[in-house]
Amino acid sequence: xxxxxxxxxxxxxxxxxxxxxxxxxxxxxxxxxxxxxxxxxxxxxxxxxxxxxxxxxxxxxxxxxxxxxxxxxxxxxxxxxxxxxxxxxxxxxxxxxxxxxxxxxxxxxxxxxxx
Amino acid sequence: xxxxxxxxxxxxxxxxxxxxxxxxxxxxxxxxxxxxxxxxxxxxxxxxxxxxxxxxxxxxxxxxxxxxxxxxxxxxxxxxxxxxxxxxxxxxxxxxxxxxxxxxxxxxxxxxx
Numbered sequence: 001x002x003x004x005x006x007x008x009x010x011x012x013x014x015x016x017x018x019x020x021x022x023x024x025x026x027x028x029x030x031x032x033x034x035x036x037x038x039x040x041x042x043x044x045x046x047x048x049x050x051x052x053x054x055x056x057x058x059x060x061x062x063x064x065x066x067x068x069x070x071x072x073x074x075x076x077x078x079x080x081x082x083x084x085x086x087x088x089x090x091x092x093x094x095x096x097x098x099x100x101x102x103x104x105x106x107x108x109x110x111x112x113x114x115x
Numbered sequence: 116x117x118x119x120x121x122x123x124x125x126x127x128x129x130x131x132x133x134x135x136x137x138x139x140x141x142x143x144x145x146x147x148x149x150x151x152x153x154x155x156x157x158x159x160x161x162x163x164x165x166x167x168x169x170x171x172x173x174x175x176x177x178x179x180x181x182x183x184x185x186x187x188x189x190x191x192x193x194x195x196x197x198x199x200x201x202x203x204x205x206x207x208x209x210x211x212x213x214x215x216x217x218x219x220x221x222x223x224x225x226x227x228x
Contacts, residue, residue: 031214033215033216040220040221041220041221042119042206042218042219043159043216043218044218045215045216045217048215056215093159093216095214102147102164102166102214103149103161103164104161104214104216105161106151106158106159106160107158108157109158
């Protein structure tokens, strides 16, 4: 088991462009979470999936953001028409029902810079 | 909703000093507290956790006791090492949101030789 992986690790884009990030959770983890972390702050919850179903979205997740988890395995987070305020570290985490779902394992994150 | 408040950093200590990082929270339902740590250049790692009132979580010499009456989960270590330099996050599971974590702002710790 190699842990949660995220790609790319860094992304620099120009304002107005679309970006997509990928998260591969620990295999057989049924829950997958996306968080956003800005400098000097703790991670903030964006959305989570149980298997392929997106069960909750934070109010932080504007209409420009969309997340998918086809087949309940990897997940993608897309940001359309990026803004400078979207610059942040985007973290993915997964958890297992067997562990009671309360312990989340985090990936290394994707750092987005919007110029 | 839930919220987590932890002491502001940065905290600078000499090696072998005693560490306390305070964490208090407000929560509905049956929250479970955690401490996560982020070492320089690395991702978030679970440090320790508690599942019910008066539970003490411990790991790598760190301890924290879940005090329901004071809604606190303070992190302590009797003798810090240079390798403990990192950012520490107190977090709370929100059972009303699929166990999404609510994090504090983080406390940066620097341990000097």
